[in-house]
Amino acid sequence: MQAGGTDGGSHAAATYRGLRSHRTSSALGEINVTPLVDVVLVLLLVFMVTAPMMSRGIDVSLPVANQPETEPEERITVSISAQERIFVGDRPINLQLLEDTVRGMMEGRTHKVVYLRADEGLRYGRVITVVDRLKSAGVDQIGFVYVLPEEKARR
Template sequence: MQGPFNRSGKSKPMAEINVVPFIDIMLVLLVVFMITAPMLTQGVQVELPQVTSQPIDTQEDNDPIIISVDGDGGYFITLGEDSTSVTLEEMSSRVTTILERSPGTPVMVRGDRNVAYGQIVVLMSTLQGAGVANVGLLSEPPQDG
């Protein structure tokens, strides 16, 4: 009698590998990567503010580029004492030009309290496209009383 329960005492080793657990693990990993992959490619990286913050040390020879967004949604670029009104495309090309001349120049964003969050995100995305690796957000300390 041939089969797995023969009485002769000689059993043949099973030469098959059960791959069902491996398939289960691979399907779980596939689902995890499908969910997390879109989250990794979208968004602008921003370091969120802490409860208390220290002033940023700037080098004296490198004035920061300050991009301001007023309450009406207009963009202004300030370098040193010079402040000019620009469009989003002009701002991108000017920032690129300044960073090509002096790559260590910090870039700061000042946004009015009433400006929509989406407009600040568009600004930061444009700055990222212009080659800005880190963007600082300016704020005022809370007033006591």
Template sequence: MAGLGGLGRRRRRRTLNAEVNIINLVDVVLVLLIIFMVTAPMMQGGIEVRLPKAATTPIANRDALTVSITRDGRVAVEDQVLSMADFRQMIPGIVQRKAPKAIYIRADVDSRGGDIVTVLGLVRKTGISSVGIVAEPDGR
């Protein structure tokens, strides 16, 4: 019977594991989600405006619309850059859609006074009575 010792054992065939390891997939998706959550706020740059310095107080109204004027006369509503002609046509619809309580104008220190007056006039025509001009706090 010594020769029959190997007969009782059967050789199991190895099968190929064709399943997707879902834990690794979830790990990769979560890492990508974290990366996008960290980088998304950095991608919202808007336009660069150098504000004039003045004795100011912090802005407290969160329900406000921000209009920026660049030194070359372009106008940006939130982060949408427009020409002055496009701004003239679009501002009534933007105000109606967003319904802000106030509008703040951020004018570049080197922007033309005529552009600021034009934007002020167009904003006042929309019916918003609370209009402010944003400035950098003076170091005094």
């Protein structure tokens, strides 16, 4: 074996050919994502254009009504102070008159809702008594007014 013999040269050439073929095969193994992105963007554009048309529904010729738009009903708020005084709006009222007063306010309303503001230090029984009177007056729903902890911290 000679130092610069054919065995050493052919081995180097074979190694070079192996590297070259390895490089070309790895280049063929990569995925070109540009066409994929193009297709996805076209599909997104088509969806954005057609989506408003799909939510339109069936074409119907609606009748014209002579009814004026109804104005929103004024909120009825009943408050109970820490001293157990009852108020309808800003007006103080006696517990015995609460039922009749609220019943009169409920006449002609479509939504029989009262909002109840009660001091957090009140006895539970006092609040239940007022709720019972409101239910007897024909109130369908009672909304309890409260303050979120973040708002209370700001006060």
